[in-house]
Amino acid sequence: MADSSSSLPPLCEKISYKNYFLRVVDLTILGFLFSLLLYRILLMNQNNSVWVVAFLCESFFSFIWLLITSIKWSPASYKSYPERLDERVHDLPSVDMFVTTADPVREPPILVANTLLSLLAVNYPANKLACYVSDDGCSPLTYFSLKEASKFAKIWVPFCKKYNIKVRAPFRYFLNPPAATESSEFSKDWEITKREYEKLSRRVEDATGDSHWLDAEDDFEDFSNTKPNDHSTIVKVVWENKGGVGVENEVPHFVYISREKRPNYLHHYKAGAMNFLVRVSGLMTNAPYMLNVDCDMYANEADVVRQAMCIFLQKSMNSNHCAFVQFPQEFYDSNADELTVLQSYLGRGIAGIQGPTYAGSGCFHTRRVMYGLSIDDLEDDGSLSSLATRKYLAEENLAREFGNSNEMVTSVVEALQRKPNPQNTLANSLEAAQEVGHCHFEYQTSWGKTVIRFKLYHSRLLI
Numbered sequence: 100m101a102d103s104s105s106s107l108p109p110l111c112e113k114i115s116y117k118n119y120f121l122r123v124v125d126l127t128i129l130g131f132l133f134s135l136l137l138y139r140i141l142l143m144n145q146n147n148s149v150w151v152v153a154f155l156c157e158s159f160f161s162f163i164w165l166l167i168t169s170i171k172w173s174p175a176s177y178k179s180y181p182e183r184l185d186e187r188v189h190d191l192p193s194v195d196m197f198v199t200t201a202d203p204v205r206e207p208p209i210l211v212a213n214t215l216l217s218l219l220a221v222n223y224p225a226n227k228l229a230c231y232v233s234d235d236g237c238s239p240l241t242y243f244s245l246k247e248a249s250k251f252a253k254i255w256v257p258f259c260k261k262y263n264i265k266v267r268a269p270f271r272y273f274l275n276p277p278a279a280t281e282s283s284e285f286s287k288d289w290e291i292t293k294r295e296y297e298k299l300s301r302r303v304e305d306a307t308g309d310s311h312w313l314d315a316e317d318d319f320e321d322f323s324n325t326k327p328n329d330h331s332t333i334v335k336v337v338w339e340n341k342g343g344v345g346v347e348n349e350v351p352h353f354v355y356i357s358r359e360k361r362p363n364y365l366h367h368y369k370a371g372a373m374n375f376l377v378r379v380s381g382l383m384t385n386a387p388y389m390l391n392v393d394c395d396m397y398a399n400e401a402d403v404v405r406q407a408m409c410i411f412l413q414k415s416m417n418s419n420h421c422a423f424v425q426f427p428q429e430f431y432d433s434n435a436d437e438l439t440v441l442q443s444y445l446g447r448g449i450a451g452i453q454g455p456t457y458a459g460s461g462c463f464h465t466r467r468v469m470y471g472l473s474i475d476d477l478e479d480d481g482s483l484s485s486l487a488t489r490k491y492l493a494e495e496n497l498a499r500e501f502g503n504s505n506e507m508v509t510s511v512v513e514a515l516q517r518k519p520n521p522q523n524t525l526a527n528s529l530e531a532a533q534e535v536g537h538c539h540f541e542y543q544t545s546w547g548k549t550v551i552r553f554k555l556y557h558s559r560l561l562i
């Protein structure tokens with residue numbers, strides 16, 4: 100856990116971008132706007148309706164201008180120092196990473212595979228990570244592609260770590276040839292890895308048009324007679340990190356899940372998928388932190404988890420006061436100018452006031468906040484207050500809130516009390532994981548009402 104010594108340099112800092120010259124300019128503009136409105140009001144009686152319309156438009160403009168200027172008044176951003184993490188934190192916390200996909204046509208499986216590969220390869224101890232992909236399309240093709248990708252991960256992840264590759268989504272990384280200055284060993288490994296990635300792409304492409312492989316393996320039996328909106332829960336542990344040495348230890352757990360869907364049950368789209376991801380990961384790994392990434396994105400920074408941990412674990416910021424860490428999104432395939440305005444001006448402005456807004460993807464949350472805790476429920480040392488213990492841990496409450504699965508309730512209690520997860524093998528939780536995939540979890544419990552759906556969008560805790 101985090102070292103409390105204050106003599107060590109901080110894990111992250113808030114950088115302020117206050118600009119007094121800009122503030123004077125803004126105050127001058129505000130003065131002009133007020134004088135204009137005052138002028139309109141004073142001469143209102145002597146003019147016609149055009150004057151009134153002009154007054155209304157200028158008032159509206161002034162209001163919007165004032166709103167935006169107040170947001171931008173004290174811009175700030177957070178700078179993290181992941182290189183300091185190892186000397187400050189001796190036992191890094193676990194992180195469960197979630198990817199949601201819903202449609203193998205609109206979201207090509209090779210892209211989802213790249214998202215998965217970029218997450219499996221992040222710079223973080225692999226035994227502290229687990230990646231869960233939720234497939235609302237219940238697509239055997241997506242499952243096939245991800246399974247193949249997890250085989251390729253055993254080449255890709257060691258390659259990225261050995262050469263400290265920055266972009267860890269192979270489809271982006273292999274766009275550029277290696278620099279001429281690279282060693283011959285690197286060039287050789289680069290060629291081999293690229294060839295293996297091309298083989299993976301080809302296998303996925305071939306499988307797209309031809310489904311004979313569906314019958315060839317028992318593993319795909321669960322997908323027979325399923326429709327995207329009518330099927331039972333599927334949970335498959337594709338790769339389990341059981342420790343050991345070398346490659347075996349370098350690739351994090353990877354679990355494929357597809358929750359039950361029935362035509363007469365609303366499934367709550369991504370929010371429903373996220374609920375199921377939280378439940379299954381709670382049963383299997385129960386990490387205190389969770390990362391949520393859309394399937395058409397990838398982690399473009401290998402240190403992303405370490406950066407988030409710098410912010411969560413920075414003592415001076417009080418880790419209990421931090422509910423989520425949101426990373427900005429960048430687009431590689433569209434004009435990003437409008438995003439610069441959003442992120443550099445408004446994003447930094449909001450970060451200066453309290454913290455960024457939740458953007459739906461690229462966000463780390465603490466599990467306890469997802470289960471309903473707020474700052475008021477915690478003592479200074481992060482333990483549950485006695486009032487919160489009565490409120491959250493009462494047996495009848497737990498079943499009503501989280502459902503009738505005993506294993507689920509146990510995992511929630513352990514997460515709320517910050518107990519380390521006992522090291523079970525993932526396969527031991529398969530039956531319980533199937534159970535929490537039922538549609539009724541979204542109806543007879545708080546999952547479909549407040550857990551996640553409420554917390555994601557109304558969390559009051561900041562960074």
Ligand SMILES: O=c1ccn([C@@H]2O[C@H](COP(=O)(O)OP(=O)(O)O[C@H]3O[C@H](CO)[C@@H](O)[C@H](O)[C@H]3O)[C@@H](O)[C@H]2O)c(=O)[nH]1
Pocket residue numbers: 198199200201202206233235367368369372392393394395458459460
């Ligand atoms: O029934 C569904 C529908 C969508 N998704 C997934 O949800 C994500 C976002 O859906 P998308 O259709 O791509 O929405 P966007 O408008 O592109 O996404 C933005 O807006 C959403 C909220 O409206 C956020 O949840 C997203 O994170 C944010 O990137 C994707 O990974 C989908 O695969 C599901 O898992 N199940």
Ligand SMILES: [Mn+2]
Pocket residue numbers: 393395
């Ligand atoms: Mn999208």
